[in-house]
Amino acid sequence: MTAVEYHPGASVPADADPRIVDFSAADLRARLDDALGVYVAAMDYPPGTARHRAPTWTEHTSRPGWRSVAALLPDADDRLDARAAPIVAIAYGYRGAPHQWWHQQVHNGMRRTGWSARETHELLGNYFEVTELHVHPHWQGRGLGERLLSRLLTGRPERAALLSTPEIADEGNRAWRLYRRFGFTDVIRRFTFAGDRRPFAILRCPLPPTHPGLWNPPRRIPR
Numbered sequence: 040m041t042a043v044e045y046h047p048g049a050s051v052p053a054d055a056d057p058r059i060v061d062f063s064a065a066d067l068r069a070r071l072d073d074a075l076g077v078y079v080a081a082m083d084y085p086p087g088t089a090r091h092r093a094p095t096w097t098e099h100t101s102r103p104g105w106r107s108v109a110a111l112l113p114d115a116d117d118r119l120d121a122r123a124a125p126i127v128a129i130a131y132g133y134r135g136a137p138h139q140w141w142h143q144q145v146h147n148g149m150r151r152t153g154w155s156a157r158e159t160h161e162l163l164g165n166y167f168e169v170t171e172l173h174v175h176p177h178w179q180g181r182g183l184g185e186r187l188l189s190r191l192l193t194g195r196p197e198r199a200a201l202l203s204t205p206e207i208a209d210e211g212n213r214a215w216r217l218y219r220r221f222g223f224t225d226v227i228r229r230f231t232f233a234g235d236r237r238p239f240a241i242l243r244c245p246l247p248p249t250h251p252g253l254w255n256p257p258r259r260i261p262r
């Protein structure tokens with residue numbers, strides 16, 4: 040059996056078959072270090088990043104409309120314990136609101152780039168922000184990100200989903216391919232958030248998503 044180090048010092052079978060589950064706020068708080076470990080591995084950030092992000096992720100769990108989904112590995116007896124199973128992917132988001140920093144940044148960016156006050160109000164008046172979506176590198180490219188995003192957005196009461204993603208030449212990475220496949224379209228391009236010089240795209244998708252090919256029963260992940 041081949042093993043893969045999914046977390047420093049923790050190995051799991053390389054061919055383990057992840058299951059997608061809803062994660063409660065209590066689940067995420069209890070598993071914060073492991074979830075942040077996936078984030079750091081997926082984004083290839085230095086390990087210290089996790090410590091800085093922990094208070095933000097914790098605070099987000101109490102925001103109205105917060106929802107999270109995770110991909111976990113069952114144990115050898117095929118049991119799944121949300122408090123102990125290795126986490127290989129994590130996603131969460133919440134309902135956007137005017138007092139939130141991200142909302143204010145996007146609001147100002149939209150107005151600066153020609154969106155009218157009415158259009159801006161219409162879009163930002165009722166949306167779900169996809170805040171985090173990360174798959175551990177070993178499990179990337181097997182459809183897990185798509186399944187997580189589908190589950191995260193299923194049955195949401197908001198009119199649209201919004202997210203920000205780093206600009207990449209020719210939209211040439213998995214995140215861009217996933218969002219385009221899903222039907223996300225441009226709101227603002229080459230946007231810079233206050234305090235960060237990297238350019239981001241702000242993208243939106245109507246809810247429920249209308250893109251064909253989604254909303255099928257979860258497909259089996261090839262071993």
Ligand SMILES: CC(C)(COP(=O)(O)OP(=O)(O)OC[C@H]1O[C@@H](n2cnc3c(N)ncnc32)[C@H](O)[C@@H]1OP(=O)(O)O)[C@@H](O)C(=O)NCCC(=O)NCCS
Nearest residue numbers: 081172173174179180181182183184185204213214217258
């Ligand atoms: C972006 C990210 C979340 C996408 O998740 P993912 O699981 O890797 O990707 P997807 O769910 O879109 O998988 C689709 C890929 O799997 C392949 N695939 C294999 N089996 C599949 C299946 N059963 N169903 C769907 N796709 C499958 C597809 O061909 C596709 O390959 P391609 O991207 O080379 O065209 C993930 O790659 C990631 O965490 N990246 C680093 C962090 C990051 O960029 N996060 C987002 C920041 S905004």
